[in-house]
Amino acid sequence: MKPLLSYITPRNIASFILVFFCIQYIPLESRDSISYLKLAVSALCPFIILVYSPKVGKTMLLFLIYYITVIIAAVMHPASLRWSTIIFMATFIVTFLAFYNLVVSEHVFTKSYYRHLLEKLILAYTIVLIIQQCFIIVGVRTFPLINLVQFLDRGIGANSLTYEPSSAAIILSFAMLSLIRMIELDYGRKLSAKEIFAESKWPTLGFLWCMFSMGSGSAFIGLGILLCYFIRPRYYLSAILLIIVAYFAIMHIEFVPLQRARDSFLAFLTLDNKTVAQADGSAAARIIPIVNTLTRLDLSSLEGWFGHGVDYGLSKGLFSDIVMIGNIADYGFFGFLILQIIVYTSMIRKIFSIETLLWLGLGMATLANVPINWGAMMMFTAVRYFQIQKENGCLDNHSEL
Numbered sequence: 001m002k003p004l005l006s007y008i009t010p011r012n013i014a015s016f017i018l019v020f021f022c023i024q025y026i027p028l029e030s031r032d033s034i035s036y037l038k039l040a041v042s043a044l045c046p047f048i049i050l051v052y053s054p055k056v057g058k059t060m061l062l063f064l065i066y067y068i069t070v071i072i073a074a075v076m077h078p079a080s081l082r083w084s085t086i087i088f089m090a091t092f093i094v095t096f097l098a099f100y101n102l103v104v105s106e107h108v109f110t111k112s113y114y115r116h117l118l119e120k121l122i123l124a125y126t127i128v129l130i131i132q133q134c135f136i137i138v139g140v141r142t143f144p145l146i147n148l149v150q151f152l153d154r155g156i157g158a159n160s161l162t163y164e165p166s167s168a169a170i171i172l173s174f175a176m177l178s179l180i181r182m183i184e185l186d187y188g189r190k191l192s193a194k195e196i197f198a199e200s201k202w203p204t205l206g207f208l209w210c211m212f213s214m215g216s217g218s219a220f221i222g223l224g225i226l227l228c229y230f231i232r233p234r235y236y237l238s239a240i241l242l243i244i245v246a247y248f249a250i251m252h253i254e255f256v257p258l259q260r261a262r263d264s265f266l267a268f269l270t271l272d273n274k275t276v277a278q279a280d281g282s283a284a285a286r287i288i289p290i291v292n293t294l295t296r297l298d299l300s301s302l303e304g305w306f307g308h309g310v311d312y313g314l315s316k317g318l319f320s321d322i323v324m325i326g327n328i329a330d331y332g333f334f335g336f337l338i339l340q341i342i343v344y345t346s347m348i349r350k351i352f353s354i355e356t357l358l359w360l361g362l363g364m365a366t367l368a369n370v371p372i373n374w375g376a377m378m379m380f381t382a383v384r385y386f387q388i389q390k391e392n393g394c395l396d397n398h399s400e401l
Contacts, residue, residue, distance in 0.1 A: 010052050011109065014102040015117060017041070017095060018382075021375030022121060022171050023161040027144045031163040034088065038371050042091035045098035053101035059346040063093050066338045073331040077309025085310050088369045099378050100346060104385050111395060114382055115182040119203040122175050125160045125168060126206030129214060132158035157215015165216035166286075167372045170362045173222030174376040176207045177354055180229065181383045185390050193230060218286065218362060225357045289313075289364050293324040299333060307332035325364045339367060347381045349388070355380055 020041060029035040067090060074081050102108045109117075132148045133156040135141075141151035147161060160168045183199045184191060197204050211219040298304040308322075313329030316322055322329050326336040343365075348355045359365055359380075363373055389395040 009108075010102050010106055011113070013048060013052070014099055014108050017045075017099045018117070018375065018378050019121060021095070021371045021378060022175070023124075023375075024163045024167070024371070025161070026147050026149050026163060031149070034369070035371060039088070039091060042095045045091075045095045048098045049094070049101055053098075053106050055101055055105050057101075057105065059100055059104075059342065060097055062338065062342045062345065063097065066335060066342060067093060069335040069338055070327075070331045073307040073335060074310050076306060077312070080309040080312060080315075082310050085369065092367070092369060092371070092374050096374055096378065096381075100381060103382050104346075109382060109385075111182065111185060111386055111389075114386065115179065118175055118179045118182065118379070119200055122172065122179065122203040122207050125172055125175075126203075126210055129158055129160040129168075129210050132160065133213065152215060154215030156213060160210065160214065162372060165214040166218040168214055169211065169216045169219035169222050170372055170376055172207055172210055172219075173226060173358055173362055174379050176203075177226060177229070177358060178379040178383045179203060182386065185386060185395065190229070190232075222358070222362055225354060225361055228357065229354050286362065286364055288320075289323050289325045289366075290360070292321055293326075293328060296321060297324065297328060297333065303332070305332045305334045307335065325360075326366050327368055336365075340365070343367075343377070347377050347384060349384045 020038065024031075024035065029037050070089065071086060074086055128147060131146050132143075135143050135146065135148060136151070136156050136158060140148075142149055148158060152158065152165070154165070157165055159165055162168045162171065179200060180191060180196060183196065186199075187195070191199075211223050307328065307330045310330060313323040313327065314320075326339060328336045343359065344351060348359065350356075359377075363376060367373055367377065386395065
C-alpha cells in the first residue's frame with residue numbers, strides 16, 4: 001500500500017483543484033455562495049505555488065493589475081466597502097493561479113490524462129443525477145448523502161453535483177465543449193456528431209441525459225450554444241431552415257424545461273427585466289445582467305468606468321436594473337476590460353468561438369466569488385494550453401509528473 005503522501009503530486013493537486021471547483025457537495029459545503037471548505041483549500045494555494053511552481057508570468061501580473069483595480073473601485077465607495085468580499089476574491093485568484101502554473105508552466109497534465117479527467121467528471125455528474133432521480137421516483141425527495149437536499153418540483157429534475165440544476169448545466173456545457181476540443185486535437189479539425197459519439201460514447205450519452213432531464217432552462221441554452229459547433233459555412237442555409245423549423249416546433253412542445261428556455265429567450269428579446277424575471281427566475285439571474293449591460297451601461301460617467309463599489313449590483317436584488325455582467329456595476333467597465341484581457345490570454349484561445357458564447361451566455365463574462373465559474377474557466381484554461389501545444393508542435397512531448 002502506497003504512503004498517503006505519495007498521492008500528493010503536482011498532477012493530483014491540479015486535478016483536485018479543478019474537480020473541487022466544478023462541484024458543490026452540499027452536506028459539507030452548504031448551498032451558500034461561500035464554501036469554507038473551498039476557502040480552506042484556497043488558503044493552501046499560495047504554498048502550492050511556492051513549493052511546486054514559484055513563477056511569475058503574464059497571467060499573474062494581469063491578475064495583480066485587475067485586483068488593484070478592484071481595490072481602487074472598492075475604496076472609492078467606503079460606505080459599501082466590505083473587505084471580506086475583496087479578500088474572498090483574492091483567494092479565488094490565487095487558487096486559479098496555482099492551477100494555471102501547474103498546468104501551463106509545469107505541464108502536469110498530458111492530453112490523454114486531461115481528456116479522461118473530463119470524461120470522468122461528466123460521468124460523475126451523470127451517475128449522481130441518475131441516483132437522485134431514482135430516489136425522487138420512489139418518493140424520497142431529500143437524501144443529503146447523494147447531494148439531494150431539496151425537492152425542486154421539476155419532475156425528475158435535480159441538482160446532481162452542484163447546488164442547483166442551472167449551475168450543473170454550466171459545468172456540463174463547459175466540460176462537454178472542453179472534451180470535444182480535446183478530441184479535436186487528435187483529428188486536427190472539427191468533428192462530426194458521429195465522431196464525437198464514437199470517441200466518447202458514455203460521456204456523450206451522460207451529458208445529453210443530464211441536459212434533457214435535470215429540469216434546467218439553462219441546460220437548453222447550453223445545448224443551443226453547443227449545437228452551433230456543428231454549423232459549417234456550407235450548411236448555413238440548411239441551418240437557418242432547421243432553426244426556423246425548430247423554433248415553430250419548440251413553440252408547441254409541452255416540455256417544461258424547454259418551455260422555460262424558450263420563454264427566457266423570447267423575454268430577452270424584449271430587453272425588459274420584468275418580462276425576463278416572469279419567464280424563468282433561474283435563467284433571469286443570467287439574462288437580466290446581460291440586458292442591463294446592453295441598455296444601462298453609461299460610459300460617460302466615472303461610475304461607468306470604475307463602478308459603484310462592493311456588491312452595488314446586488315444591492316437592489318438579483319433581478320434589479322443595476323446588476324450587470326462581469327461585475328461592471330461594482331468595479332466598472334475598466335476592470336471588466338482587464339478581466340477580458342486575462343480571459344483571452346490565458347483561458348480562451350479565440351474571441352470568435354463557441355467558448356465565447358458559453359462565457360457570455362452561461363458564465364455572464366464574470367469571475368466573481370462563485371466557485372463554479374472559476375471551475376468552468378479552469379477547464380477552458382487547460383484546453384487552451386493543449387491547443388497552443390498543438391500549434392507549437394510539442395503536444396505530449398513532455399512526461400507526466
